Amino acid sequence: MNQADTVWILISTALVFFMTLPGLALFYGGMVRARNVISVFIQCYVVACLMAILWFVAGYSIAYGDTSPYWGGISKLALINITQESLSGTVPEIVFFAFQMTFAIITPVLVLGVFAERTKFGFVVLFSCLWMLLVYAPVAHWVWGGGMLADGGIFGETGVRDFAGGLVVHETAGVAALVIALVLGPRMYRGYAPHNPGMVMTGAAMLWVGWLGFNGGSSLAADALAGMAMTVTLLAGATASVSWMFWEYIKTGQVSLVGMVTGTIAGLAAVTPASGFVGPIYAIMIGIVAGILCQETMYFLRDKLNIDDSLDVFAVHGAGGIYGSMMMAALGVASWQAQLGSIAIVGAYTAAVTLVLVFFCKGVLGMRVDPETEEQGLDYAAHNQRAYDLES
Numbered sequence: 001m002n003q004a005d006t007v008w009i010l011i012s013t014a015l016v017f018f019m020t021l022p023g024l025a026l027f028y029g030g031m032v033r034a035r036n037v038i039s040v041f042i043q044c045y046v047v048a049c050l051m052a053i054l055w056f057v058a059g060y061s062i063a064y065g066d067t068s069p070y071w072g073g074i075s076k077l078a079l080i081n082i083t084q085e086s087l088s089g090t091v092p093e094i095v096f097f098a099f100q101m102t103f104a105i106i107t108p109v110l111v112l113g114v115f116a117e118r119t120k121f122g123f124v125v126l127f128s129c130l131w132m133l134l135v136y137a138p139v140a141h142w143v144w145g146g147g148m149l150a151d152g153g154i155f156g157e158t159g160v161r162d163f164a165g166g167l168v169v170h171e172t173a174g175v176a177a178l179v180i181a182l183v184l185g186p187r188m189y190r191g192y193a194p195h196n197p198g199m200v201m202t203g204a205a206m207l208w209v210g211w212l213g214f215n216g217g218s219s220l221a222a223d224a225l226a227g228m229a230m231t232v233t234l235l236a237g238a239t240a241s242v243s244w245m246f247w248e249y250i251k252t253g254q255v256s257l258v259g260m261v262t263g264t265i266a267g268l269a270a271v272t273p274a275s276g277f278v279g280p281i282y283a284i285m286i287g288i289v290a291g292i293l294c295q296e297t298m299y300f301l302r303d304k305l306n307i308d309d310s311l312d313v314f315a316v317h318g319a320g321g322i323y324g325s326m327m328m329a330a331l332g333v334a335s336w337q338a339q340l341g342s343i344a345i346v347g348a349y350t351a352a353v354t355l356v357l358v359f360f361c362k363g364v365l366g367m368r369v370d371p372e373t374e375e376q377g378l379d380y381a382a383h384n385q386r387a388y389d390l391e392s
Contacts, residue, residue: 001087001090001091001092002090002091002221002222004222005089005090005091005220005221005222005223006090006091006092006095007222008216008217008221008222008226009091009095009096009099009217009220010095010098011213011217012099012213012214012216012217013095013098013099013101013102013213013217014213015209015210015212015213015214015217016099016102016103016106016210016213016214016217017102017105017210018206018209018210018213019102019106019206019207019210019211019214020044020048020102020105020106020109021044021045021048022203022206023203023204023206023207023209023210024044024106024109024110024203024207025040025041025044025045025203026199026200026202026203026206027199027200027203027204027206027207027261027265028040028044028112028113028116028203028311029041029044029196029199029203030194030195030196030197030198030199030200030201030202030203030258031113031116031194031195031200031258031310031311032116032117032194032195032310032311033117033189033192033195033377034195034196034377034387034388035376035377035378035379035380035386035387036116036117036377036378036379037195037196037379037387037388038378038379038383038385038386038387039116039117039121039377039378039379039382039383040112040116042121042383043112043115043121043124044109044112046125047105047108047109047112047124047125047128048105048109050125050128050129051101051104051105051108051109051128051129051132052101052105054104054129054132054133055100055101055104055105055132056078056079056101057077057078058074058077058078058133058137059104059132059133059136059137060076060079060097060100060101060104060137061073061074061075061076061077062133062137062138062141063100063104063136063137063138063140063141063144063145064076064100064140064141064144064145065141065145066145066146069142069146069147069148069153069154070138070141070142070147070148071138071141071147072137072141072145072147079094079097082094082097089220089221090220090221091220096220099217100140103140103165103168103169103214104132104136104137104140106169107132107136107165107168107169107172107173108128108131108132108136108173110169110170110173110174110177110313110317111128111131111173111176111177111180111313112124112128113177113309113310113311113312113313114176114177114178114180114181114184114309114310114311114313115180115184115310116310116311117187117189117310117374117377117378118184118187118188118310118368118369118374118378119184119367119368119369120365120366120367120368120369120382121378121382121383122365122366123361123362123365123366123367126361126364126365127357127358127361130357130360130361131176131353131354131357134353134357135172135176135349135350135353135354135357136168136172138349139167139168139172139346139349139350140168142345142346143160143162143167143168143342143346144162144168149338149342149345149346154341155335155337155338155341155342156338158335158338159338159342160325160334160338160339160341160342161273161274161277161325161328161333161334161335161338161339162273162325162342163215163218163229163272163273163274163275163276163277164214164215164218164229164272164273164275164276165214165218165272165273165321166269166270166272166273166274166320166321166322166324166325167273167321167322167325167342167343167346168346169272169317169321170269170272170317170318170320170321170322171318171321171322171325171343171346171347171350172346172350173313173317173318174313174314174315174316174317174318174319174320174321174322175314175318175346175347175350175351175354176350176351176354177309177313177314177317177318178301178307178309178313178314178318178351179350179351179354179355179358180354180358181307181308181309181310181314182307183355183358183359183362183367184308184367184368185308185368186306186307186308187308187310187374188371188374188375189374189375190308190310193258194258197256197257197258198257200257200258200261201257201258201261204261204262204264204265205261207264207265207268208237208264208268211233211237211268211272212230212233212234214233214272215229215230215232215233215271215272215275215276216229216230216233216275218275218276219276225276228275228276228279229275229276231280231283232271232274232275232278232279232280232282232283233268233271233272233275233283235280235283235284235287236267236268236270236271236283236284236286236287236290237264237265237267237268237271237287238264238267238287239267239283239284239286239287239288239291240263240264240266240267240268240270240286240287240288240290240291240294241260241261241263241264241267241291242263242291243263243267243287243288243289243290243291243292244259244260244262244263244264244266244267244291244292244294244295245259245260245263245291247291247292247295247296248260248295251295251299259295262312262316263290263291263294263295265316265317265320266290266291266294266295266315266316266319266320267286267287267290267291267320268320269290269294269316269317269320269321269324270286270287270289270290270294270320270321270323270324270327271283271286271287271290271324272320272321272324273321273324273325273328274286274324274325274327274328274331274333277328277333277334278328278331278333282331282333285327285331286323286324286327289323289327290320290323290324293319293323294315294316294319294320294323295315297314297315297319298312298315298316301314301315322343322347325339325342325343326339326340326343369381369382
């Protein structure tokens with residue numbers, strides 16, 4: 001065991017969990033109408049709690065067991081045979097387990113952005129539990145657990161390059177959100193601006209801080225690679241913020257706070273798969289591209305296709321992770337065959353399983369709230385609480 005590595009991964013674990021609670025909860029909560037803030041907060045909180053439990057029970061075993069190239073099996077269910085002396089590389093396996101748990105938590109919480117303001121609470125809970133076990137955990141095994149997309153897998157000696165989750169986290173969450181948006185249909189009140197831009201910025205800033213552990217911790221060591229991953233994370237986020245701001249001004253003649261911080265998240269998502277493989281110059285290039293292309297993806301889905309992905313999960317996270325993964329091949333730090341092939345496989349699998357789960361959960365519990373509840377807001381109708389005295 002290396003004590004320095006262990007301390008760094010413990011710190012990174014706390015940082016990544018901070019991304020979900022409170023970071024993502026505030027980021028999403030500020031985006032919705034004032035009458036739906038509590039519903040967003042409670043969804044983020046309960047899904048985070050349930051994912052932690054399910055990761056312990058079965059998710060970790062599915063992702064990091066060694067049964068086959070396709071799934072990890074049951075050898076590590078409920079951490080069977082894992083003790084404080086068990087090692088994963090240079091750190092205790094229980095530390096590695098906890099670090100990876102935070103990724104399994106935040107990914108389904110990212111998907112929650114598409115449910116905002118119109119989805120039944122029970123559906124959200126059931127879908128999130130099944131989705132983590134049947135989509136996130138298997139894909140994590142394929143890419144990070146020595147599975148079929150890793151080195152020595154179906155793409156040969158050099159497999160996919162995904163340092164911290166461009167495909168495992170961001171593509172899966174984004175594609176799932178896009179599928180759900182198509183089934184769920186647009187909100188009745190989709191024209192409202194975010195009710196609290198300050199809350200959005202606060203959440204985005206927390207996400208950015210936590211992302212240093214998200215990417216830096218994925219080196220799994222306290223070394224120069226971790227330092228470089230943190231550096232390119234800062235640079236890509238900053239560059240994408242600025243490129244989004246300038247592109248938004250060109251498109252609309254205005255600069256918005258919500259737009260700028262959304263650009264930050266797009267840049268962070270795009271650099272995530274590349275953060276262990278590129279230097280500062282490439283990170284800046286990735287940030288410039290992400291700030292423009294993710295914004296164009298958002299406009300295209302919303303204005304041209306009339307798809308109501310409520311909080312732009314696909315445009316920001318899904319597209320960001322995909323663009324970043326493709327740019328790695330374009331920059332020569334990854335194989336085109338492995339990157340494009342893995343994007344296609346992960347996307348197709350995620351879309352297919354998500355669609356099945358959506359209709360299964362819809363059949364069991366129903367999916368969308370009634371029009372009266374949607375008009376009134378989910379805070380009071382579903383949870384008997386209000387975030388504010390004033391309504392918007």
